[in-house]
Amino acid sequence: MTAYLIRRLATSIVVIIGVSIFIFLLLHTIYPSPAVDILGPRANRVSIAAWNRANGFDRPWILQYLHYMNNLVHGNLGYSFKVNQSVAVLFEERWARSAYLSGISLLLAVLIAIPVGIFQAARRNTVGDTIVTSAAFITYAMPVFFLALILIQAFALSIPIFNFEASQSTSLWVVIGDWHSMTLPIATLTLLSVAGFSRYMRSTAIDTLAQDYIKAARAKGLPERLVLWRHLLRNACLPMITLIGLSIPALLAGNLITETVFNFQGLGLLFYNSLSNVDYNVLLAYTLIGAILTIVGNLVADLALTVADPRIRLA
Amino acid sequence: MSNVAPSLPPLDITRAPEGGAVGPVQSGWRLAVREFARNRLAVVGLGILVFFVIFCFLGPLLYHGDIISTSLSNTDLPPGAGHPLGTTDEGFDELGLLMKGGQAALEVGFFAAAIGIGIGSLWGAVAGLAGGILDSVMMRVVDIFLSIPFLFIVLIVAVKYGASVLGLSLIIGGFTWLVPARLVRGEVLTLRVRDFVSAARAAGATRWRLIDRHLIPNAMSVIIVNVTFNVADAILAVAALGYLGFGLHYPTQDWGDMLSNGIQYMQDGYWWLVYPVGASIVLVVMACNLIGDALRDSLDVRLRRR
Numbered sequence: 001m002t003a004y005l006i007r008r009l010a011t012s013i014v015v016i017i018g019v020s021i022f023i024f025l026l027l028h029t030i031y032p033s034p035a036v037d038i039l040g041p042r043a044n045r046v047s048i049a050a051w052n053r054a055n056g057f058d059r060p061w062i063l064q065y066l067h068y069m070n071n072l073v074h075g076n077l078g079y080s081f082k083v084n085q086s087v088a089v090l091f092e093e094r095w096a097r098s099a100y101l102s103g104i105s106l107l108l109a110v111l112i113a114i115p116v117g118i119f120q121a122a123r124r125n126t127v128g129d130t131i132v133t134s135a136a137f138i139t140y141a142m143p144v145f146f147l148a149l150i151l152i153q154a155f156a157l158s159i160p161i162f163n164f165e166a167s168q169s170t171s172l173w174v175v176i177g178d179w180h181s182m183t184l185p186i187a188t189l190t191l192l193s194v195a196g197f198s199r200y201m202r203s204t205a206i207d208t209l210a211q212d213y214i215k216a217a218r219a220k221g222l223p224e225r226l227v228l229w230r231h232l233l234r235n236a237c238l239p240m241i242t243l244i245g246l247s248i249p250a251l252l253a254g255n256l257i258t259e260t261v262f263n264f265q266g267l268g269l270l271f272y273n274s275l276s277n278v279d280y281n282v283l284l285a286y287t288l289i290g291a292i293l294t295i296v297g298n299l300v301a302d303l304a305l306t307v308a309d310p311r312i313r314l315a
Numbered sequence: 316m317s318n319v320a321p322s323l324p325p326l327d328i329t330r331a332p333e334g335g336a337v338g339p340v341q342s343g344w345r346l347a348v349r350e351f352a353r354n355r356l357a358v359v360g361l362g363i364l365v366f367f368v369i370f371c372f373l374g375p376l377l378y379h380g381d382i383i384s385t386s387l388s389n390t391d392l393p394p395g396a397g398h399p400l401g402t403t404d405e406g407f408d409e410l411g412l413l414m415k416g417g418q419a420a421l422e423v424g425f426f427a428a429a430i431g432i433g434i435g436s437l438w439g440a441v442a443g444l445a446g447g448i449l450d451s452v453m454m455r456v457v458d459i460f461l462s463i464p465f466l467f468i469v470l471i472v473a474v475k476y477g478a479s480v481l482g483l484s485l486i487i488g489g490f491t492w493l494v495p496a497r498l499v500r501g502e503v504l505t506l507r508v509r510d511f512v513s514a515a516r517a518a519g520a521t522r523w524r525l526i527d528r529h530l531i532p533n534a535m536s537v538i539i540v541n542v543t544f545n546v547a548d549a550i551l552a553v554a555a556l557g558y559l560g561f562g563l564h565y566p567t568q569d570w571g572d573m574l575s576n577g578i579q580y581m582q583d584g585y586w587w588l589v590y591p592v593g594a595s596i597v598l599v600v601m602a603c604n605l606i607g608d609a610l611r612d613s614l615d616v617r618l619r620r621r
Contacts, residue, residue, distance in 0.1 A: 011458075015462055018458075018459035019459050022459060022460070022463075023463065023468075026468075026472070027471070030471070030472075030475050137601065137604070138597065138601065140604070141547070141597050141601040141604055142600075143551055143555060143558070143571075143596055143597075144555070145555070145558050146574065149578055149581065150593075152581070153581060157581065249462075249464040249465065252464050253464055253465065253467070256466060257555060257558070257559070271467070271470075275470055275471070275559070276560070283471055286467070287463065287467050287471065290464045290467055291462045291463045291464070294462045294464060295462045
């Protein structure tokens, strides 16, 4: 198993290096230097070239890439010339709120999807299963922003229970405690994740219920509740671990759209504003960090699966 | 012999046995189509998709809603005479916009999926057949691209290059080929040890001919299922891009763009600007998912009912 882990780690490092080169190259091609932002839109080519030379933007891209990565590992994520702040400061202000939104949605989604999936499998092809499967199917086909709009219309405008805008507070504790404003954004992300998870959970649970050891447990006279709780739950949760690891990119993307719809001052809204402002340093740092988080998430999910499933560990 | 049942007639090998007509030869594809047709939800999904294709592409020939010239006296009319779905804040007819927007969404969806599947199948087949270092390198490239969150990279490139149907299709297709590549590689790894591949090799087939004539046609079931899901994902991606403002603009229309214009008026109660568009997106994506699920069930021989 240690050999597998080391190989996996080495592969992840290679992929991280490859991703960073690709993203840097892509953004470097679209946006070679911030000269136009600093010198103004009417700068002529001579002054742009001189500025580039003076600030190191005419070096070959590989040297610029190495310089950028060197800065990255020392915590310097670059400078945003449109907002006039260092990118690290911008992220630092916002990451805790976004992490809260994503984290709580993921947690709730897992807590809801597992029992729902097991319910669907145990009551397979009954009315209850059909209703839940159809609801999950429709939600899965909905774009995030449309789901958010429906929730806003239903629960914030027609029946004014919740707020149509997320909490604007800068303090994380206030945000956590503000159920009036935060319920709808969290509900949007949670419903989206539940739709995806429960489809998978249902098919895994159905496969697990067909196994011989479930039949043996039932033949022994174990009550159905214990069969589901003791045997099905543990074995059907294993693919969920992989699924959680794989859902990090979807969570980041869902975050982007949800924060835009609800005007939540998090990293997603920062990305959207940077797109509109064409602020490429922020985009570069954000995409890189997103990619690294994805790779690390997959790695952690793989490791967690190895720990949780003895069949893999002892193979 | 003593244990032959007395009611059976003596065996007559010159006549066909009793018991029903012999049906036509059933090829694998015919059986799959029959299985698909048995799944009612799938037929509904196919019907929805066909309806939207006809609605979006043939509808404008029959229904001439004005979507080019603004008419400030007709802004924000609710559904009524002359405007079955009302008008927008610029006086455009909503039903006409729905048809035009659907054209862009469907075009980008199908084209992006086609690009994705084209590149992906070739990539996967070459990697699977080659094996060794080339396979590792090609799959590492796929891993690298897969680690980048899809929406982010598509948004970044669309800001600069994404203002047309072709541009959007290329961008979305350029990041959709990754999953088909992995799937096709898996299929090819299974297929290349089979006898027909060895026979073809022994007959002198070049590697290209192997891929083109033997491997990809046999991996077609995986490819077809994946194409339908890719179309669904591409339509959702186009809608998201349009909603965020980086999709198509006037005079081409796009469902996401229509939605983002419509939400400004939600508090005024102009539901016709939001719900028909949203429902169209959901229906089309749902139809593609239904078809994809049913294709997966019907092309998997083990799940077929006799």
